[in-house]
Amino acid sequence: MQFLKWAWALFVFLFLTAVTQIGGVIYWLSLFLGRWTDTLSKKRWIRAVYRLASFFILYGLATFLLVPLLARPLGRVPLPLRETHSLQPLNGMSCLLNRHYVRADLRQTAFAVAEQMNERFPETKINYLDANFPFFNGFPLLPHLSHNDGKKLDLAFCYRDSKTGEASNGSPSFSGYGVCEEARAEEKNTADFCAQEGYWQYSILTKILSQSKKADYVFDAERTKALVELYASDPKVGKIFIEPHLKSRLGLNSDKVRFHGCGAVRHDDHIHVQLK
Template identity: 55%
Template sequence: MKIVKPIIIVLLFCLLTVFTQIGGLVYLISISLHRLINKTVNNKYYRQITKAVVFMVLYCLTTFLIVPPLARLSGRVPLPFSQINHLKPLNRLTCLFNRNYVRPQLKQAAFAVAAEMNHKYPGSTLNYLDASFPFINGFPLMPHLSHNDGKKLDLAFFYIDNKTGLETDKTPSPIGYGISEEPRAGEINTTQACLIKGYWQYSFLTKIVPQGNKVNFTFDSLRTKALVTQG
């Protein structure tokens, strides 16, 4: 049984590193405090809760106070946590997981596109999805093989709310991925083309994300076309 704990620690370290980049390191730091927690908290149940809380506090402090200034030294800056200049994350977990870092030039470009979209379609807000991690060129942001240099940023499509018939900034998928639009007649089936080439990860989320919410939205081809053709 002694081997189980180290295995769990290694697995958690790897998972946290893969999904957040810094989470694994923060986890190791929090483990260094476990001996102190074991001495000061007698109840086994509260002891585990305390360890989890300590990790979460350390993680949040690191994510929002320590990482941003350090990332700037390596030429990357965070995109906004909440709406600024008509740009916001579709899901704030993107920011919590440190997947919202870009080069300063890309950040300004995103703001410019968001402002232009709001000018053309008043009330529109541009939702961003995955960008890059804060550190290390070449460090992959799974499942995006190319999001490793701060120069890539995914943007959400625009939709119309079927209940109101009005333009909306909401999307069928809460994370922006996993619910996709089917190709129209004459269009290339990109998903199928990727599968043939072995890139299965791009359609994997469609098998995980519930598809029921898709019927509540209609793809807004007008605004999305304007977004794609910006610049």
């Protein structure tokens, strides 16, 4: 039994570390704290509630107070929790899971681009997706292997409401991933090409994430093109990944806009930006 207990604790530690970076350490701390909270009641279910509560309280304090303070001198800052300079998280879970950290110069660029988008297209807010964890170069933000140095940021495309035709700040995907603006019949179909080459993972997100809101939105080519071009015009930005058929459809000429390769996942659901 003791072995099973330790194996379970190790599994939870590894899982929380992979998903939130700091969650595993917080879990261990809450286990130690549990030795004290266990003395407060004889009822098993009350003890379990205390343990769970101590984990969530410690995790919340660390995520929102301690981690931003520690990450800054080590070179990373959090992106905003709520709309700031027209930049916002598409899904608050990114912030809750500590997946919204970037280098300060990338945050500066992200604010500047979002503000320019808002000036050019009033009411526009730019939705950011996964960025990086707060600490350690080389620690990947799964499933994105390259998001490991504070220099990477994913952004949602811009959309229009399919019923009204009005510009929207929403997204057909809950997470911002997996709902794609596919290649038309006459366009280069990279997803098919990569599948034929044997890269089974290339379109995996389209199969596991909900497509139920896809019909509610249409891809906004004009604003998405402007968004990519604004990032491309920043000298600090080194590469931007978007699916090849969208690069040609939008007429994106910058040589920073590249194909990411079949070894990654498709990028006709979001934009990936990285610093030099």
